[in-house]
Amino acid sequence: MKRLEGIAATLFGLAFLLLSFAVAVETIGRKxxxxxxxxVDELGGYVLAxxxxxxxxxxxxxxxxxxxxxxxxxxxxxLRILLNSISIFAIALSAVVLxxxxxxxxxxxISYNSTxxxxxxxxxxxxxxxxxxxxALFALFACVLAAKLIASLARGDFEGIDRDFSPKGTKDELAxxxxxxxxxxxxxxxxxxxxxxP
Amino acid sequence: MSAVxxxxxxxxxxVVLMLIGLPIAAVMLLLGMIGGMAAFGDAFLISSASVAWGxxxxxxxxxxxxxxxxxxxxxxxxxxxxxxxxxxxxLGRLPGGLLHTNIGCCALFAATSGSSVATAATIGTVALxxxxxxxxxxxxxxxxxxxGGTLGILIPPxxxxxxxxxxxxxxxxKLFIAGIVPGLLLAGxxxxxxxxxxxxxxxxxxxxxxxxxERVRLLKHLVEPLIVFGIVIGSLYTGVATATESxxxxxxxxxxxxxxxxxxxxxxxxxxxxxxxxxxxxxxxIVVGAFVLNLALSLTGIGEALTxxxxxxxxxxxxxxxxxxxxxxxxxxxxxxxxxxxxTIPLTFPVVSAAGVDPIWFGVFIVIMCELGLITPxxxxxxxxxxxxxxxGGPISDVIMGSIPYAIIMILFTIVLIVFPQLVTWxxxxxxxx
Numbered sequence: 001m002k003r004l005e006g007i008a009a010t011l012f013g014l015a016f017l018l019l020s021f022a023v024a025v026e027t028i029g030r031k032x033x034x035x036x037x038x039x040v041d042e043l044g045g046y047v048l049a050x051x052x053x054x055x056x057x058x059x060x061x062x063x064x065x066x067x068x069x070x071x072x073x074x075x076x077x078x079l080r081i082l083l084n085s086i087s088i089f090a091i092a093l094s095a096v097v098l099x100x101x102x103x104x105x106x107x108x109x110i111s112y113n114s115t116x117x118x119x120x121x122x123x124x125x126x127x128x129x130x131x132x133x134x135x136a137l138f139a140l141f142a143c144v145l146a147a148k149l150i151a152s153l154a155r156g157d158f159e160g161i162d163r164d165f166s167p168k169g170t171k172d173e174l175a176x177x178x179x180x181x182x183x184x185x186x187x188x189x190x191x192x193x194x195x196x197x198p
Numbered sequence: 199m200s201a202v203x204x205x206x207x208x209x210x211x212x213v214v215l216m217l218i219g220l221p222i223a224a225v226m227l228l229l230g231m232i233g234g235m236a237a238f239g240d241a242f243l244i245s246s247a248s249v250a251w252g253x254x255x256x257x258x259x260x261x262x263x264x265x266x267x268x269x270x271x272x273x274x275x276x277x278x279x280x281x282x283x284x285x286x287x288x289l290g291r292l293p294g295g296l297l298h299t300n301i302g303c304c305a306l307f308a309a310t311s312g313s314s315v316a317t318a319a320t321i322g323t324v325a326l327x328x329x330x331x332x333x334x335x336x337x338x339x340x341x342x343x344x345x346g347g348t349l350g351i352l353i354p355p356x357x358x359x360x361x362x363x364x365x366x367x368x369x370x371x372k373l374f375i376a377g378i379v380p381g382l383l384l385a386g387x388x389x390x391x392x393x394x395x396x397x398x399x400x401x402x403x404x405x406x407x408x409x410x411x412e413r414v415r416l417l418k419h420l421v422e423p424l425i426v427f428g429i430v431i432g433s434l435y436t437g438v439a440t441a442t443e444s445x446x447x448x449x450x451x452x453x454x455x456x457x458x459x460x461x462x463x464x465x466x467x468x469x470x471x472x473x474x475x476x477x478x479x480x481x482x483x484i485v486v487g488a489f490v491l492n493l494a495l496s497l498t499g500i501g502e503a504l505t506x507x508x509x510x511x512x513x514x515x516x517x518x519x520x521x522x523x524x525x526x527x528x529x530x531x532x533x534x535x536x537x538x539x540x541x542t543i544p545l546t547f548p549v550v551s552a553a554g555v556d557p558i559w560f561g562v563f564i565v566i567m568c569e570l571g572l573i574t575p576x577x578x579x580x581x582x583x584x585x586x587x588x589x590x591g592g593p594i595s596d597v598i599m600g601s602i603p604y605a606i607i608m609i610l611f612t613i614v615l616i617v618f619p620q621l622v623t624w625x626x627x628x629x630x631x632x
Contacts, residue, residue: 006472013471016263017453023446027439044442045255051263052254052482058472059479065221066480066534070577072219083219090224097231098486104247128251167219170315170579174586177319180274180469189279190286190324 004141005061008054019047039120046127053134056095057141065091067167081158084165085149092146095139102132201503205545208233208500212541213533222537226487234494242497246490253489254482257442258364262485263478264445265355268430270470270477271452272423273316275461278307280419282324287408287416294396295405296334297342298389300325304346305353305385306423315583316473318347322587332404336592338395341600344580345388348569348608351535353381355430355448358539358565360441361485365492365543368557370441371434372626376558377565378431379625380615384566387607395603422455435629481536488540495544505548515553519563519616522546523609526564530571534579539568559622563612570608573601 026040059065067087072080108114109124116122145165152160181187208229215225234242253259272278282303289298300321307317322343329339351358354374363370395401408416430448433439439447456462495501513521525546529538543564550560572580575598585594615621 006468009472009475010468012263012475012478013267013467016267016474017449019260020264020267020446020449023443024450027433027443027447031438041257041442044260045257048257048260048263049251049255052478052486055263055475055479056483057479058475059477059483062476064476064480065223065483066537067219067221068217068532068534068577069219070532071217087219087221087224090228091221094224094227094487097227098250100243101247101250104244105251108247127255131251131254170582171586173315174319174583177316178323178587180316181320181323184274184276184279186276186279186320186324187327189276190282191328 001061001141001144005058008061008137009058012051012054012058015047015051019044039118042116042118042120042122046130049127049131050134053131053138057138060091060138060142060145063164063166063168064173069167069169072167073169077158077162080166081153081161084161085153087167088142088146088149088165092139092142095135095142099132099135099139102128102135106132201498201500202507204498205495205500205504209545213529216537216541217532222534222541223483223487226484226491226541230487230491230494233500234490234497237494237498242494245497246493249489249493250486253364253486256364258370258440259360259482259485261355261370261441261445262357262360262481263474264442264449265357265360266477266481267470267474268355268426268445268448268452270316270474271449271456272426273320274466274470274473275452275456275459277422277452277455278317278320279324281306281423282321284416284419286328286406287413290405290408292393294389294392294401295403296325296329296332297338297392297396300339300342301346301349301385301388301392304343304349305381306420306427307350315579317350318343318580318583319587321347322584326587326589330590334403335401336588336590337596337600338392338401339600340584340588340597341602341604342388342392344573344578344584344597344601345604346385347580347583348572348604349381349385351568352377352384352562352565354378354434355441355445356565357481358536358568359561361481361536361540362543362561362564363441364485365488365540366547366557366561368561371437372558372629373561374431374434374441375629376562376622376626380562380566380611380622383621384608384611387611388604391603391607422459426451426455437629484537484540488544491541492544501544501548504545505552508549509552513553515555516616518550518553519555520613522550522563523567523612526567527570527574527609530567530578531574532577533571534577535568535571538571539564556619556623558626559615559619562622563615566608566612566615570605573605 022040026037030036106125106128109128114124116124149165212225212229216222285299285302286296289302290296292298303321325343354377356377359373360370363373426448429451430444433444433447572578575581581597585597
């Protein structure tokens with residue numbers, strides 16, 4: 001699971017890095033040299049479609065999808081487990097609904113041979129096919145998590161559910177950030193030379 | 199049930215489901231789906247399919263992950279850490295000293311749009327030890343960091359503006375430019391408050407006397423972030439680039455600085471990729487959910503019915519906006535701010551548009567309401583981040599009390615903007631093609 005998260009994040013990052021390179025080249029080319037690589041806009045849309053599914057998967061793997069945890073911590077464990085269960089099922093169901101939507105869009109594009117209204121006139125079945133596949137991966141991931149939750153429920157592993165399915169509060173997120181801040185030596189970077197003495 | 203009753207019931211149901219801790223994005227998506235399918239059956243699913251594709255492949259939204267990536271690159275490469283030092287050297291001597299540094303640094307930091315927790319955490323971590331060492335009062339220190347950290351969503355580039363622009367068909371470029379003057383004014387007002395309150399209370403703290411030559415030398419650390427900011431905002435303002443293009447130019451410029459400064463490493467990139475994927479995933483899931491909900495509201499006619507109902511009270515522009523300040527103040531106490539924004543735009547935007555409010559102006563208004571939500575308890579994210587960083591184990595009430603003056607300033611400032619809307623609309627109206 002952890003590896004899938006890493007792979008999805010890397011794919012996401014590389015895709016957007018390459019995209020920004022292409023867009024930057026296109027923008028400079030168009031404004032400075034009056035030469036346009038047509039279709040970079042369109043490419044950006046396709047990268048977003050596939051990239052957002054990857055990003056939603058990464059966020060899910062990091063328990064990062066926003067949940068308001070104001071009441072969560074005050075609830076008795078039974079209620080917390082109930083809500084954590086509903087939450088993961090709601091995400092899985094939403095993901096399946098998105099897959100269904102993508103499937104409808106994709107099959108329509110196939111039956112009508114739809115093409116994008118752009119200079120490239122891309123047959124939409126290709127980008128939509130990739131979009132469908134990446135959403136399906138997100139949905140599959142969400143369903144696996146839901147299955148894990150059911151297994152934990154069956155085993156009576158309530159602590160595991162609390163640990164793996166509670167919303168990631170500001171506290172946990174902050175802890176990760178503080179690690180990163182320490183790793184990059186932020187405090188030393190920000191200290192004025194010669195201010196070591198109080 | 200009338201459409202108005204259905205709409206109000208649906209809105210309350212949604213807020214309750216969110217408050218008990220269900221995932222915001224899924225609540226919006228599924229409620230929209232249930233409502234739409236109850237009214238139209240499978241036909242709703244088919245129309246939402248094209249909306250989903252349209253939203254998820256909309257070139258304008260492509261700028262969201264790009265700006266997030268840019269923010270992460272600047273933050274994690276340490277570019278921002280060094281900015282703090284520069285501000286400390288220049289602003290440390292004013293009455294209120296390093297508290298100004300917090301605000302100034304946050305304002306410049308706003309030029310990045312990575313994770314807001316990461317931003318507040320960075321400034322807090324680098325600032326608190328110096329503040330403590332020099333004997334700054336805890337409440338004021340914590341409050342200035344929590345409040346300063348809210349400036350990021352008003353000063354461009356701002357993800358909130360991109361989403362608002364996309365949901366209301368308003369130019370993102372103009373929204374960005376419109377955020378500059380109010381953002382700087384608000385930062386200025388925060389600093390005036392620090393100055394005045396420090397003078398009145400005769401705040402006496404130590405400061406480092408940095409020789410002038412050294413202070414000038416330190417300015418080099420501002421060059422990189424200012425160039426990136428200049429490229430992003432300059433290209434937008436002159437009309438050379440769209441939001442997506444300016445974000446791309448920013449990413450490439452940031453990357454060049456990182457490589458040239460010898461700070462490039464695979465682990466840095468991996469870190470940036472992971473956290474920008476995560477932040478983008480959170481945002482985009484909420485955006486998709488909001489679009490499905492929006493579609494259901496408009497196809498069922500609930501949105502229109504609610505607008506008609508709300509306008510039937512005949513409230514003027516000023517009273518309507520004052521009412522909305524109260525509405526957002528209360529909602530912002532309990533909701534995550536981005537979710538609050540996307541969940542309410544479909545309801546409030548048509549109403550204020552009907553009352554003749556400028557859409558760019560309203561974008562700025564709603565973002566200031568989000569800023570307010572970041573520092574109002576019980577759910578104010580910045581309060582918790584700042585509380586999480588301090589090491590003295592004091593109560594969160596310190597952060598809350600320290601932030602209250604800033605929350606009051608924000609509300610008063612919003613009222614000033616209602617009276618003088620030109621403060622917002624002046625700069626974007628000067629833009630080319632405006």
